[in-house]
Amino acid sequence: MKERTFRQDHLLGIEHLSVDDIETILETAEAFIEVSSRDVKKVPALKGKTVVNLFFENSTRTRSSFEIAAKRLSADLINFNSSVSSLKKGETLKDTVLTLEAMNPHIIVIRHSASGSPHYLTTFARSSIVNAGDGFHEHPTQALLDALTIQIGPPSLVPVEFEKLGATVSYDMRGGVKNADVVMMLRVQAERGASNYFPSIREYRNRFAISRELFALASKRAILMHPGPINRDVEIETSMADSEQSVILQQVTNGIAVRMAVLYLLKGEVHETLN
Ligand code: CP
Secondary structure (H helix, E strand, O other): OOOOOOOOOOEOOOOOOOHHHHHHHHHHHHHHHHHHHOOOOOOOOOOOOEEEEEEOOOOOHHHHHHHHHHHHOOOEEEEEEHHHOHHHHOOOHHHHHHHHHOOOOOEEEEEEOOOOHHHHHOOOOOOEEEEEEEOOOOOHHHHHHHHHHHOOOOHHHOOHHHHHOOOOOOOOHHHHHOOOOEEEOOOOOHHHOHHHHOOOHHHHHHHHOEOHHHHOOOOOOOEEEOOOOOOEOOOEOHHHHOOOOEOHHHHHHHHHHHHHHHHHHHHOOOOHHHO
16 A cells, blocks of 8 residues: 555545546545455554545435445444434534534544535535535545546557547537436436426436447447436436446445545554455
């Protein structure tokens, strides 16, 4: 394991990370993939540290992944459940976080529907803040685990076009999917009103759902990604979600390694058992 070179106090988004930061996280995550393949999936890198999972929105993947990541690093973990907390008695977000901070945690992982809420916490909290999804804004560990899943080996396999960092926008699924190496579908976020932007689910499915026929246009070794949770037969047909080309569950597995890397790089100690 490399010496820790990550110099961020928080992980609030991808936007302000340098290429070096991103590479450090992905390299560290790769090392943690090995840790997760051991019989005893535990290293002492965060022994004595406390992580608070502060989720104000529903989550299966991100919440349990941060929990497993923290435990595999030997941290103590508190799962804060907003639905049974004193928020229900009118306590503010700031007072809730100040109260938890009085218990001296080291890292607070927050998911909240309000964009910018993790940034707000950094204005008064002492802990490192990790954004686990802030509404319409960012979900940085999802982006990082997606990158880890897409990373396909030696640089010679990566098209030079990647370096240009330009994107082509297409509104035609056939044109967009044609010859693609990675097809990533995103969830229709009905809870944020996404279904108000098109006439009906049926029309959306007919025009945009990834089907076998559509995916056949992609490159021969293309992978199909989705951050989850999936709306089966809305943005992705069931047969494709469960197909050999789907790496959706691999994304979940990689999520643990990426979140271990983030927690470790924020507060971990280099320890020889990681080497
Ligand atoms: N991808 C993702 O954020 O899933 P959860 O909402 O289950 O955490």
